[in-house]
Amino acid sequence: MAKRPRGFISGYRPRGANVDLLAAVQSVLTMYQDQLPLTIRQVFYVLVGKYDYEKTEAAYKRLCELLANARRGGVIPFDHIRDDGPSAAAPQLFKSGDDWLTAIHRSANHVRLSPWNLQPRYVEVICEAGGMVPMLASVADPYGITVRSGGGFDSITAKHELAQHYARQQLPVTVLHVGDHDPSGEALWTNLSEDVGAFCQSLGADFSVQRIAVTKEHQQIYSLPTAPPKKTDKRSVWNEGDQTVQAEALPPDILQSIVRDAIEANLDLDQLAETRRLEQQTRDKLSAVLSDLTTNLDN
DNA sequence: TGCTCATATTGGTAGGTCAA
DNA sequence: TTGACCTACCAATATGAGCA
Numbered sequence: 001m002a003k004r005p006r007g008f009i010s011g012y013r014p015r016g017a018n019v020d021l022l023a024a025v026q027s028v029l030t031m032y033q034d035q036l037p038l039t040i041r042q043v044f045y046v047l048v049g050k051y052d053y054e055k056t057e058a059a060y061k062r063l064c065e066l067l068a069n070a071r072r073g074g075v076i077p078f079d080h081i082r083d084d085g086p087s088a089a090a091p092q093l094f095k096s097g098d099d100w101l102t103a104i105h106r107s108a109n110h111v112r113l114s115p116w117n118l119q120p121r122y123v124e125v126i127c128e129a130g131g132m133v134p135m136l137a138s139v140a141d142p143y144g145i146t147v148r149s150g151g152g153f154d155s156i157t158a159k160h161e162l163a164q165h166y167a168r169q170q171l172p173v174t175v176l177h178v179g180d181h182d183p184s185g186e187a188l189w190t191n192l193s194e195d196v197g198a199f200c201q202s203l204g205a206d207f208s209v210q211r212i213a214v215t216k217e218h219q220q221i222y223s224l225p226t227a228p229p230k231k232t233d234k235r236s237v238w239n240e241g242d243q244t245v246q247a248e249a250l251p252p253d254i255l256q257s258i259v260r261d262a263i264e265a266n267l268d269l270d271q272l273a274e275t276r277r278l279e280q281q282t283r284d285k286l287s288a289v290l291s292d293l294t295t296n297l298d299n
Numbered sequence: 300t301g302c303t304c305a306t307a308t309t310g311g312t313a314g315g316t317c318a319a
Numbered sequence: 320t321t322g323a324c325c326t327a328c329c330a331a332t333a334t335g336a337g338c339a
Contacts, residue, residue: 015319015322040310062324064311069322129309149309180308 012073018066022075024051025067029080035135035252037082040064042132045249048225055225082134101294108286113279115144118271122169124148125259126192128179128247132255136178139256143263143272159192163199163207172206176262178255181214181245212262213255214245224249 014022028046032038044060047053070076094100116122125140125147127133137147166173177192193209200207219226224245250258
């Protein structure tokens with residue numbers, strides 16, 4: 001029998017300093033309610049910046065454990081915290097033909113057109129941490145832009161498939177990269193840029209990466225919490241005296257605005273407006289066609 | 300040149316121990 | 320009794336150092 005709690009914890013009562021810590025976490029979640037869900041790392045860095053929370057890996061681990069219990073205990077809503085979960089592939093099933101027709105009708109009202117046949121370049125966002133994807137996607141989605149988690153792109157298959165995907169776009173490809181400002185973050189970015197770039201070159205794709213966050217300038221402008229680079233991490237050239245900054249140290253709203261600005265700088269906004277006009281036209285047309293079809297079937 | 304080893308990345312969880 | 324905290328571990332890969 002496991003000694004750890006399973007399922008919900010009924011009557012969970014945090015103790016000592018954790019009572020105040022959970023109150024601070026709830027304040028952070030309220031402060032960034034428009035950016036929810038946040039990763040525990042994002043909550044951690046806001047606590048460090050605004051509540052003088054201890055900035056150590058041990059303190060971060062304690063926060064992870066506390067938030068696990070707080071979620072099990074119903075103190076923190078599960079949907080306010082984002083972590084990497086399992087993936088599922090569910091078949092698309094319908095109760096009946098009418099059910100399918102209703103679903104089609106409903107989706108026709110939300111059909112979206114790809115903006116890429118009117119844009120000068122294909123743009124994507126890649127972030128290092130998978131937990132940040134939903135938050136960045138809420139910014140990128142209205143532009144029709146895909147957000148991926150890099151996770152270091154540790155799989156050679158993933159890098160090759162990505163290059164194949166970019167080659168199929170038949171447009172110059174720009175990847176906006178969000179990652180940590182540390183030797184490992186630099187190494188991951190360089191690896192992505194070089195390895196996917198080399199595959200792209202062989203496949204005939206014009207590929208470039210823009211590192212949009214986190215930079216040394218961001219650290220200075222927003223006074224972000226830093227840490228000295230780990231002496232054991234030799235994966236990248238690192239200037240003497242330079243401090244490291246985690247991507248999650250950027251306040252969520254600021255990170256969103258950095259990504260939004262970078263997206264808009266790379267898109268033709270007039271052409272994007274034209275795509276949206278065509279999109280509405282298409283929705284109206286499809287709704288009319290499906291209404292006629294439903295009427296004919298009923299008769 | 301090629302192999303092994305240590306260390307790093309993410310967001311946790313498991314088990315053991317301590318303390319309120 | 321129960322919450323807190325510490326260490327070890329998971330997966331797949333990159334990188335640098337050291338050695339044969």
